[in-house]
Amino acid sequence: xxxxxxxxxxxxxxxxxxxxxxxxxxxxxxxxxxxxxxxxxxxxxxxxxxxxxxxxxxxxxxxxxxxxxxxxxxxxxxxxxxxxxxxxxxxxxxxxxxxxxxxxxxxxxxxxxxxxxxxxxxxxxxxxxxxxxxxxxxxxxxxxxxxxxxxxxxxxxxxxxxxxxxxxxxxxxxxxxxxxxxxxxxxxxxxxxxxxxxxxxxxxxxxxxxxxxxxxxxxxxxxxxxxxxxxxxxxxxxxxxxxxxxxxxxxxxxxxxxxxxxxxxxxxxxxxxxxxxxxxxxxxxxxxxxxxxxxxxxxxxxxxxxxxxxxxxxxxxxxxxxxxxxxxxx
Numbered sequence: 001x002x003x004x005x006x007x008x009x010x011x012x013x014x015x016x017x018x019x020x021x022x023x024x025x026x027x028x029x030x031x032x033x034x035x036x037x038x039x040x041x042x043x044x045x046x047x048x049x050x051x052x053x054x055x056x057x058x059x060x061x062x063x064x065x066x067x068x069x070x071x072x073x074x075x076x077x078x079x080x081x082x083x084x085x086x087x088x089x090x091x092x093x094x095x096x097x098x099x100x101x102x103x104x105x106x107x108x109x110x111x112x113x114x115x116x117x118x119x120x121x122x123x124x125x126x127x128x129x130x131x132x133x134x135x136x137x138x139x140x141x142x143x144x145x146x147x148x149x150x151x152x153x154x155x156x157x158x159x160x161x162x163x164x165x166x167x168x169x170x171x172x173x174x175x176x177x178x179x180x181x182x183x184x185x186x187x188x189x190x191x192x193x194x195x196x197x198x199x200x201x202x203x204x205x206x207x208x209x210x211x212x213x214x215x216x217x218x219x220x221x222x223x224x225x226x227x228x229x230x231x232x233x234x235x236x237x238x239x240x241x242x243x244x245x246x247x248x249x250x251x252x253x254x255x256x257x258x259x260x261x262x263x264x265x266x267x268x269x270x271x272x273x274x275x276x277x278x279x280x281x282x283x284x285x286x287x288x289x290x291x292x293x294x295x296x297x298x299x300x301x302x303x304x305x306x307x308x309x310x311x312x313x314x315x316x317x318x319x320x321x322x323x324x325x326x327x328x329x330x
Contacts, residue, residue, distance in 0.1 A: 005143035013077040014045040019276030030218040033309035036060040036287030052078035053091040057108040069270035071106035072327040093231040112153035123210035146171035148190040148199040183316035191309040207235040257295040272325040284320040285313040
């Protein structure tokens with residue numbers, strides 16, 4: 001795959017005051033879904049001159065929510081090295097490639113590796129149109145570079161060690177040269193106990209919904225303009241969307257699917273981040289969400305599959321849920 005969808009989009013380090021933001025993020029849960037781990041590597045340059053590389057890590061504990069934790073650390077650009085061909089991003093002592101991730105922030109450390117996915121999902125299938133919209137109206141870009149991978153390695157939190165062996169995981173890359181959308185909703189899951197081959201991803205931006213479903217080695221991306229634009233008679237449909245509760249459907253490419261996402265109250269991570277115009281976005285994230293997918297391939301009976309290890313998030317300019325959001329940007 002060349003160029004690698006993980007390759008840096010910006011010419012970092014940017015000049016002070018030149019707006020830009022790139023995020024490489026990943027999520028993984030052991031096969032028993034007892035915990036969920038979410039980590040990010042971010043490069044930021046704002047209009048006011050703030051510049052940093054930042055690494056964060058969040059562990060969600062299903063059985064003992066009080067053991068859930070979030071840590072974050074920022075670095076000057078002198079400690080940041082984004083490289084291409086092959087992709088390798090270094091921020092401080094943390095390093096991300098398209099097949100591995102290592103890092104240490106506070107009392108959380110991770111050392112993971114995986115075989116890269118051969119398919120990268122984008123919210124809009126046309127790369128040309130994505131590039132035009134990004135340059136003209138600042139819509140940004142997104143790639144699910146490793147939409148479905150299986151990770152080996154370990155995570156340590158203080159004196160606790162979590163061993164991973166073939167753990168379902170995901171890794172993506174997002175770019176914004178201006179401000180990202182005011183709000184969005186996202187879900188991803190590749191941990192369906194009753195259908196190991198299934199992968200789901202969905203992203204709502206404003207009233208536009210992009211979907212991707214994979215099963216039995218087939219890929220069904222519902223991300224052409226006719227699927228995404230709500231005025232289209234073939235558009236993906238949002239039935240209901242509020243924080244913690246999302247329902248949507250899509251049809252095309254030889255498949256029909258209906259999806260329900262529910263996020264339990266005690267599994268949230270509430271985080272905030274700065275964007276290029278110096279404003280904040282607030283992210284209510286639940287890496288241990290429940291998802292139900294009913295799908296029907298052409299000429300076959302409908303089937304329903306479920307998971308309790310979906311990764312879901314609601315993001316907006318105002319906090320989606322009450323409570324404290326970290327880190328503190330004062």
